[in-house]
Every structure is written in C-alpha cells, then in structure tokens.
Amino acid sequence: MTLKEILQNAGIAGAGGAGFPAYAKQAPGADVFVVNGAECEPLLYTDFTLIRLFLPQIGAGADAVVEAAGMKRAVLGIEKEKAKKLSLVEGQSIGKYTKIHLLPDAYPIGDEISLIYETTGRVVTPGKLPITAGVIVGNVESVLQMYAALTEGKPVTDKWLTVAGAVKEPTVLRVPLGTPVKDILSYLHIEIPEGYMLLDGGPAMGRKIQPETAVVKKTTKALTLISPDTEAALQRMRGEQSHKGLASTACCQCTRCTDLCPRFLLGYPLQPHLMVRAASCPNPNLELLKTATLCCGCGICETVACSQGISPKSIIAGYKAKLRQENMAFTPTPDRDYAPLDMRAYRKVPGARYATLLGVGNYHRIPSKIDTDFVARSVSIPLSGHIGAPSVACVSVGDKVEKGQVIATPATGLSLPQHASITGRVSSVTKDDITIENIERKAE
Ligand code: SF4
Numbered sequence: 001m002t003l004k005e006i007l008q009n010a011g012i013a014g015a016g017g018a019g020f021p022a023y024a025k026q027a028p029g030a031d032v033f034v035v036n037g038a039e040c041e042p043l044l045y046t047d048f049t050l051i052r053l054f055l056p057q058i059g060a061g062a063d064a065v066v067e068a069a070g071m072k073r074a075v076l077g078i079e080k081e082k083a084k085k086l087s088l089v090e091g092q093s094i095g096k097y098t099k100i101h102l103l104p105d106a107y108p109i110g111d112e113i114s115l116i117y118e119t120t121g122r123v124v125t126p127g128k129l130p131i132t133a134g135v136i137v138g139n140v141e142s143v144l145q146m147y148a149a150l151t152e153g154k155p156v157t158d159k160w161l162t163v164a165g166a167v168k169e170p171t172v173l174r175v176p177l178g179t180p181v182k183d184i185l186s187y188l189h190i191e192i193p194e195g196y197m198l199l200d201g202g203p204a205m206g207r208k209i210q211p212e213t214a215v216v217k218k219t220t221k222a223l224t225l226i227s228p229d230t231e232a233a234l235q236r237m238r239g240e241q242s243h244k245g246l247a248s249t250a251c252c253q254c255t256r257c258t259d260l261c262p263r264f265l266l267g268y269p270l271q272p273h274l275m276v277r278a279a280s281c282p283n284p285n286l287e288l289l290k291t292a293t294l295c296c297g298c299g300i301c302e303t304v305a306c307s308q309g310i311s312p313k314s315i316i317a318g319y320k321a322k323l324r325q326e327n328m329a330f331t332p333t334p335d336r337d338y339a340p341l342d343m344r345a346y347r348k349v350p351g352a353r354y355a356t357l358l359g360v361g362n363y364h365r366i367p368s369k370i371d372t373d374f375v376a377r378s379v380s381i382p383l384s385g386h387i388g389a390p391s392v393a394c395v396s397v398g399d400k401v402e403k404g405q406v407i408a409t410p411a412t413g414l415s416l417p418q419h420a421s422i423t424g425r426v427s428s429v430t431k432d433d434i435t436i437e438n439i440e441r442k443a444e
Pocket residue numbers: 250251252253254255256257258272273276305306307308310312
C-alpha cells in the first residue's frame with residue numbers, strides 16, 4: 001500500500017486545525033516535513049502533553065513519513081518556553097531525520113503559514129498550498145496517528161484534548177472519538193454556571209458549542225469554559241450587524257489592524273483596514289475582497305489592534321463565506337516574490353499578552369492531571385468531521401462493531417473512512433453520524 005492509502009484507510013484528518021485529510025497533503029515535491037507542536041492558543045496543553053509523553057514515537061513517526069514520502073528531513077516546531085519546560089533544545093535530534101526547532105512565544109505562531117516560515121524560511125505563495133513550497137505540515141497528534149497507522153495498521157479511534165478555562169483543575173485526557181461533551185464534563189465534575197460559554201478549541205479561535213449536544217471530533221483539541229465577562233466571550237456575543245455597523249461608523253482607517261496582521265507581515269496582500277472600509281462601500285472591488293481568503297482568522301486585528309472595538313476578523317469572515325459559496329479565491333500574481341516585511345520581527349504578539357487581552361490570563365495553569373481512564377457509555381461519530389465529502393455509513397442499526405472496525409467508507413473525491421471508537425452495538429445511523437452504545441462497560 002502507498003503512504004497515501006495507509007493514511008486514508010486510517011482516517012487521519014489534521015488533529016489540530018481544520019481537519020484536512022492527511023493523505024491529501026501527500027504529493028511529490030516536498031522535502032521537509034514540519035511537525036506542528038506549537039499550541040499558540042492560550043490555555044491549551046494537548047500537544048505539550050503528547051510531546052512530554054511520546055517524544056520518541058513522534059520522532060519515529062516523523063522519520064517514517066519522511067522515508068515513506070521520500071523527503072529529506074523533518075522538524076518539530078515548538079515554542080521556546082514550552083521547549084524549556086520539556087528540556088528540549090534547538091537542533092536536538094529526536095529521530096534519524098527529525099530535529100527540534102524552537103519558535104518564538106508568539107501568537108499565532110502555530111498558524112501553518114507562519115510556522116512554515118519560522119521553521120524553513122520559506123514563504124508559501126498566498127493562495128497556494130504548503131506543498132508548493134516543498135513542505136508538508138502535520139500536527140503532533142496527527143503524526144502519532146500516522147505512526148500507529150504505519151507501524152501497527154491502527155486507525156484513528158481516540159482523541160487527546162485539554163479541558164481548560166474556568167474549571168477547578170485543567171486536565172488533559174484521552175477519549176474515544178464521538179464522546180458526548182456532557183459525559184466528559186460529568187466525568188470531570190464540571191458544572192457550567194449560568195451564562196458561561198463552552199468552546200470547542202481555545203479562547204482565541206475556538207467555536208462556541210452546546211454542551212448538551214456536542215461531541216468530540218477529530219479536530220477537537222480542547223474544551224474551554226469561559227465566563228461571560230471575558231473579552232473572549234464578549235467577542236462571540238457581538239453579532240454580524242454590530243460589526244458592520246461599527247465598521248462603517250467608527251473606523252478611522254488608522255491601519256493598525258493591517259500593521260499587526262501576521263499574514264500581512266509575511267508579505268501577503270491582506271490589508272484588514274481596507275476590508276473594513278469595503279464594508280461601507282456599495283460596490284467593493286472584487287479583487288480586494290478575494291484577499292479575505294488569505295486570512296487565518298487569528299483575531300489579532302480585533303483583540304490587539306483595534307481601539308475602536310471593530311472586528312476586522314468578523315467582517316473578513318463574512319466575505320470569506322460568500323466567496324466560498326461562489327467558489328472564488330485569491331489568485332497570486334505570477335512570478336511575484338512574496339517576502340516578509342522587515343518590521344515583522346518587531347510586531348509579534350507575545351502569547352501571554354494575547355491571553356490577557358482575551359481576559360483568560362487568570363485561567364492559565366499547566367494541567368497537572370493526565371487522564372487516560374475515561375470509558376464512554378456511547379459515542380456518536382460524525383460523518384463529516386473532516387474537510388471534504390462526508391463518509392458513507394456501511395453499518396446498520398443493531399450491528400455489533402469492534403473498536404477500530406470501519407463503520408463508514410470514504411465518499412468519492414476528498415473524503416475519509418470512519419472507524420468504531422468503542423466496541424458496542426450501533427443504535428442509530430443518520431446522515432450526520434453513527435451512534436454506538438457500549439455494551440461491555442458503563443461509563444463512570
Ligand atoms: S484598527 Fe480599527 S480603526 Fe484602525 S483601521 Fe483597523 S478597524 Fe479601522
């Protein structure tokens with residue numbers, strides 16, 4: 001079997017980001033494999049914990065991918081402060097081809113484009129994929145999944161995540177995919193106070209979820225509880241109309257949002273102040289709007305830059321969604337050399353400062369508890385927990401399934417299979433998910 005087939009059969013989707021199928025990143029022309037160990041989102045310690053527990057396996061996994069894909073080397077990028085806590089140093093070998101690369105303690109240094117520049121010195125051409133710069137990126141947990149697939153033929157059945165924020169004891173735990181979030185909260189004795197918000201992800205880029213119905217997906221890296229008076233919560237409460245209203249009345253075009261935008265600082269033609277101005281223009285320039293697809297959604301423009309309470313990020317997200325519907329994207333100028341601006345070195349936002357501005361600095365604690373004992377009573381495995389076409393169920397209600405068994409096959413085109421994350425009996429199959437009841441053990 002080829003590397004691509006092994007990664008697809010194992011159902012591996014990017015564990016730390018948008019859920020792009022790992023097999024689809026494999027293409028000829030890459031010479032560097034960049035392992036993303038930078039959890040620049042405040043409060044998250046999932047990758048940190050995995051590096052602490054499984055460094056040799058991460059090195060071996062990266063080596064295995066380098067060999068199977070015919071690449072030359074791999075680097076594990078991790079922020080300096082975290083590396084120090086793990087006694088890792090610049091250039092340290094963790095495998096035959098894999099070395100540690102220390103990153104600045106800045107937000108959003110784990111953004112794929114920033115990470116590639118920091119670890120390789122290459123700028124991915126705006127609108128193009130990392131492979132065009134000879135790079136493939138994989139999250140730490142994805143690399144462990146690749147290692148398990150390559151060495152033991154194991155598919156993805158579990159997920160590691162940090163439970164953080166307004167909780168008594170931040171915890172990193174491993175749970176089966178599809179575990180109901182409410183079962184995790186109950187297991188950890190966490191009650192959500194009135195008005196508090198639960199996020200799938202960290203306080204900067206996490207998505208607000210309903211604890212009663214949400215489940216753990218392949219992309220779930222954290223469950224973060226935030227109080228309603230934090231800036232992180234307030235940002236999520238402001239509606240699109242309020243953003244547009246502020247943009248057209250309060251923006252003084254100071255350009256600070258552009259000056260601090262990490263993508264602009266890498267030489268990308270993304271200028272949030274122009275996007276904000278376009279919000280009050282009846283016929284904005286389409287080529288300008290297309291630069292919205294270059295935004296990584298980090299929120300620096302909103303949280304750090306704008307003193308008027310405007311969210312360029314939200315306005316840009318609106319443009320992005322419309323462009324996606326129309327199947328339009330930014331097209332780079334042929335032969336143009338996109339290079340970082342000199343001022344980039346002086347305009348990085350320290351991670352701790354970002355946490356303070358989001359109002360979550362007081363929640364910060366390194367989780368002392370690592371839990372691998374959780375037993376799921378039932379799981380509901382999403383069929384579209386990855387980028388691409390939803391998987392196609394191949395089991396029926398009443399079927400008994402073993403952990404690791406294929407329960408959904410990939411659809412045509414970009415897609416992944418799904419595997420049973422527990423042994424049990426299928427109790428429901430819908431167009432969205434497959435539910436399995438644990439018939440062996442009950443959750444505690
Ligand atoms: S920082 Fe705020 S006020 Fe300044 S240009 Fe950007 S959106 Fe407008």
